[in-house]
Amino acid sequence: MASLDNDLDPVLDKDGVRLTVDDAIATVTLTNPAKRNAQSPALWRALTEAGRSLPGTVRVVVLRAEGQSFSAGLDRQAFTPEGFDGEPSFIDLARGADAELDATIAEYQEAFTWWRRSDVVSIAAVQGHAIGAGFQLALACDLRVVADDVQFAMRETSLGLVPDLTGTHPLVSLVGYARALEICATGRFVSAEEAERTGLANLAVPVDQLENAVRDLAGAVLAAPRDAVVETKALLRGAQERTYEEQRVAERAAQARRLRDLAGLGE
Template sequence: MEEISLPGGVELVLDENRRTARVRLDRPDVRNAQTMATWSALARAADLIRARDAISVVVLSGAGPDFSAGLDLRMLRGDAPAGEGDVRELLGRDDAGVRGAIADFQRGFTCWRELPAIVVAVITGRAVGAGFQLALAADLRILSEDAVLVMAEARLGLVPDLGGTRRLMEIVGYAHALEICATAGPVDARRAERLGLANAVVPNEDLDAAVERQLDALRAVDPVVSRAVKTLMVGATASTPAEQLAAERAAQVPLLRKITGTSG
C-alpha cells in the first residue's frame, strides 16, 4: 500500500493488492473546500492511478462530515493560502488566457470518466458547487442519509464550469438539471435517489459497510471486463446506434477469444 499527499489537500492511497485507489479531500477545517491547487492535484492523482494497471476501482471521498463545500471563497477575495490560487490574479490575463486556465481546472473533473477504473463517490454531508460537480464526475455515487447536493454557482453570480452541466443533464434530464442549476436549490439524499443521482442511500452508520459491499461487487469482475464495460458506457452517450453496436462487437471479440482460449 502506498500513501501519497498532494497539494490542495488531496490524499491518495494506492492498494494494488485489493485493486483499489482511494482519493480523499482532506481539508476538513474548511469543509474540504477546493482550490486551484486541489484541481491540479485531482488530475495528478488520476494520472498516478492510470499508471497502475492493477487498480480497477477508485473511491472519492471527503474527510470529516462533509464531502466538499465547493469553491474556497478565499480565492475570490484574494486571501487564499499561498499556493492555492487567486481568482483576481487569474483575471489579470486576457479572456483567452482565463478560458485556458479553466480548461486546466476542468481536467481535475473530466479525468475520472477517462480512467479505465470504475470511480465511486462516497458523499456525506454537503456536496456544494465544485463538490457536487466532483460527485457527478464519478461513475457511481453512494450517499449517506444526511447528504445534500447543491449546485450553488448561481448564488455567486456564476455558472457550473467544471463539467457538471453535461453530466447532470445526462443523469436527470434537461428540466431537472436546469432547475437544479438555475435555482441553486438543495437536493436531499432521497430526491437524489429518485432522480438517479444516487446509486444507493444508506444510514450514516452503515455507510462504510455499504461502500465495501459495492467495491467487493466491482472487484469480483475481471478488470479487463469492467474496463471494457465502462468504455462502452461512457462512449454510448456520444455514439450513434450503429457506432455503439460496432463498439460492442469490437469489445466482445477479444473477450470471446480470452474465455475460449482461441486465436484469430
C-alpha cells in the same frame, strides 16, 4: 469503524488530498474537514496528480472525505483580491487574456476528468454538504453512494457564475435537461431521497453505513473480470454519442474482442 485508507502508506498526501492504494482499490480522500473540504487550485492540482499516480493494478477508485461534509465547494478566498498565496486571484485571471483564462480553467478541469477513464471504476462516497465544486466532484465519478444526510447543491448561478468543472454533462445525463436546469438555476438542495430517486445516487444509506456500502460495491465491481468491465464501461460511456446502429456496431466489436481473448486468440 476503520476508514477505507486506514493504516496504508500514502502514495500522495498534499494540499488537502491523500491517495492510498490497497492492491486493486485506490482511495482518494479529501483531508481538510476544518474547512469542510473547501476546494482550491492547489487541491485541484493534487487531485490531478493523484490520477496520474495510480498504479496499473488499480481497478476501483474510491473518493471520500473526512469530516461531516464531503466538500463545501470552492474556497471563497478565491474571490478576494489577494486570492491564495502564490496563486493569481480569480479577479486577476478575469483581467487577463482570453487564451490564458481558458487555459487556466482547462487546467482546473483536469482534476475532474480522469475519474471517467475506462480502465477504472470510480465511486464517490458522499456525506453532508456537496456544494458547487463539491457536487461536480461527486458527479465526476462513475457511481455515487450517499449518506442519508447528503445535501447536493449547484450554487454557481446564484454567484453569477456557471458550473464549469465538468459537472453539467453528467448532471443532464443523469436527471435530464429540465431537472438539471432547475437544480442549477435555483441552487436548491437535493436530498439523499431525491438523489437516489432521480439517479444522482446509486444508493443512499445511513451515514454510519456509508463506508461499508462503498466497500461492498467496490468488491462487487472487482468480482467481474477486469477486461469485461473495461469494455462495458467504454460501451456505456460512448452510448450517448452514438446512434442506435452505431452502438450495435460497437457492441459487436467489443464482444468480438472479448470472445477472442477468452479463446486465447487476443493480440
